[in-house]
Amino acid sequence: MTTVEAQAVDVLVVGAGASGIGAAIKLKEAGFDLLVLEKGSSVGGTWRDNTYPGCACDIPSSLYSYSFAPNPDWGRVFAEQPEIRAYLERTAHRFGLVPLIRFDTTVTEARWDGQHWQVDTSNGHYTARILVSGTGPWHEPLLPDLPGLADFPGEIFHSSRWNHDYDLTGKRVAVVGTGASAIQFVPKIQPEVARLHLFQRTASWVLPKVDHRMPWIERTLFRYVPLTQRWYRNAFYGGLEAFSFAFRHPNVMKVIQKAGLWNLHRSIKDPALREALTPDFVLGCKRLLMSNTYYPALTKPNVEVLPQAIARVEGNAVIAEDGTRREVDAIIFGTGFHFSDPPVAKHVFGADGRSLDDVWQGSPQAYLGTAVHGFPNLFLLLGPNLGTGHSSAFTIIETQLRYLLDALNTMRRNGWHSVEVRRPVQEVFNTEVQEALSTTVYNAGGCMSYYIDANGRNSTLWPWSTVRMTKRIKDFSAADYLTEPTTTPTPTTTSARRPGAESTPGRSASRSSRHCTTCRSGRGARPARS
Known part of the structure; x- marks a missing residue:
């Protein structure tokens, strides 16, 4: 990890695709100090990268957009790639995000040092209390290893x-x-x-x-x-x-x-x-x-x-x-992407020094597809077991953004420096998900798909409706998390935390601290709901 002086912000969002743009919009509206790190030279994510002939959405375009930024001018019922990319670009400009985005900046390592996320990139060093991963599953192409x-x-x-x-x-x-x-x-x-x-x-x-084509009258x-x-x-x-x-x-x-x-x-x-x-x-x-x-x-x-x-x-x-x-x-x-083995997992290191990739061992798991035990203040967008076979990624993104904002609002209202999902909470949730998946067509339909990871586990899909998703992933519950007050001293090394330890000294659900370091607009400000 580099030792050069870091640019410090409250929140770093990685990726300026649909999930990263949505997160940045809502975080900006809520008054958080943030930056977005984007490896490309423009926004759009998968809709910037995929330009093959005929590229189009397989979800109706009326659903493939933010509910808070509707597009009345879709040209087709199922929008094509240039339209979707243009929509994302317009939305980023409309909400004033471009000055907050650091383009041509690839994250090479993100490491929790016990106090902040230390993030090395191809274009400098950053530090942040909150890290939001919006890299998405349609990110790295999967190429077969063919002899010759x-x-x-x-x-x-x-x-x-x-x-x-x-x-x-x-x-x-x-x-x-x-x-x-x-x-x-x-x-x-x-x-x-x-x-x-x-x-x-x-x-x-x-x-x-x-x-x-969408009629002009519509x-x-x-x-x-x-x-x-x-x-x-x-x-x-x-x-x-x-x-x-x-x-x-x-x-x-x-x-x-x-x-x-x-x-x-x-x-x-x-x-x-x-x-x-x-x-x-x-x-x-x-x-x-x-x-x-x-x-x-x-x-x-x-x-x-x-x-x-x-x-x-x-x-x-x-x-x-x-x-x-x-x-x-x-x-x-046309062999798809690294869904169940996202390359970003190799570059994110948690409280015990292990990477997400080391912890997951080929089977990504998170609580509500969003938080991972051992990785304080890390929030994943479009994370494990949040995919659906029938609905829009924007539905999932907006659901998670409500949860993310509620979490950060709770943190700054109570003066908590960090939150980390409890191991038993994460394990119970994932057991419930896998049991529900066992009888779905995804698992019982007689095929081998990219939904199934290297260990034979479905680490990709949500087994219920998105109606249930929006109800389940809505309000942040502090009881599900280990919390650390802002005033609690931080150990000088992360080795003080044993791998897999449930808690560390000073980590509690205490609400006594009144100091708030994540507020730009002042203590007591509430994030806007998406």
Whole structure:
């Protein structure tokens, strides 16, 4: 850890994507002294990084936005990437966040020293009492470790790092992966390439996408009669919440699955191709996919579907597990992201000197997806077991922001220097989550998805409705946390704290301290609720 003089703030937010922007807005409104560290040169997170052809949202755009910053001008029911990125940029400017963001600043290490978070970056050193991680799960691309890949003489890139300078016209292209990204970019590149070889390890269910341009009259109403947009948003939310019942009852999902089978049969007439594209698991076990163009693209004469995973690469040839060999000019990976092994976990070190990665051992766990025992004053946004198979990430983000602000408000009202979730509280919550997940389609649907981590545990998804989420993750309960008054002396070394210790001297639920160091606007100020 560097010893140079640090820039000190009350709160550091890491990441300027949807979660980081939302956090910064609400923290700024509440009067907290904060900065945002962003590794890129602009805001947007995954919607800045993912620029592949056809990139779009698979949640209705009316829900894919902050409730406190509605956008009346969405061009489509399901917004495309440029629109979403522009929305996030406008929102950051509208709320005055840009001066608070340190761009081109990558966090290399964050370490709790017993008093503050000491944060090393590629662009200086920072110290903060509160650290908010908004790095998100759609952050680092996942590339398979294929023998011979490093010696491939052609072009290689991941869908989230699309090489727009490489001309695909007339090229022989291997596409690896058939998930959410691939079903969007495959129809876009199919007319350009000479041959497209789609290597499919597992067939996915694809539902029709009820998408269309937003009529001008609706956009006009949304702009001048905001209540109509709120009604529109609530209608979509209610429909998706009703749909979430099926995720918790696989037998119900099997009925809905018939829509996917109908979509497959109406689009694919070739029996052999249809068989190759028919999934062998229950709809919803993997991420729901929607497209009106994916299946038609696979029927084109220049497309070949190989229902095999890639085993290795030899020269310019891609070799499937059954020995099928195809010579190609380019390989495009649509293989997703590091969901259950987020790289940021290797760089965040808690009270006992261990990193999140060391503590999690391949299975991320947190209390309410937000706080981790052993990591005081650390708050995760879109953390473990908060994903949903049916609703918007913005719903989760705003739910957590209410909790975060209530926590920080409680801290400054009571003069607490730090809070840390109690180990038993975290363990009981995670046991409850795993028990509830065991009967959902995510765990019992007969597939192996990215929801499941290296230890076979579902560390990704929330097993209940988002209605229950907003009720459960709402009010900060001090009884769930170890607290330390501001006036309590801090040990000079973190080694005084034994790994896994439940408490340390001076850590209590004391409310006697009146000194508040996290208030910019003065003791007693209350954060605004989102």
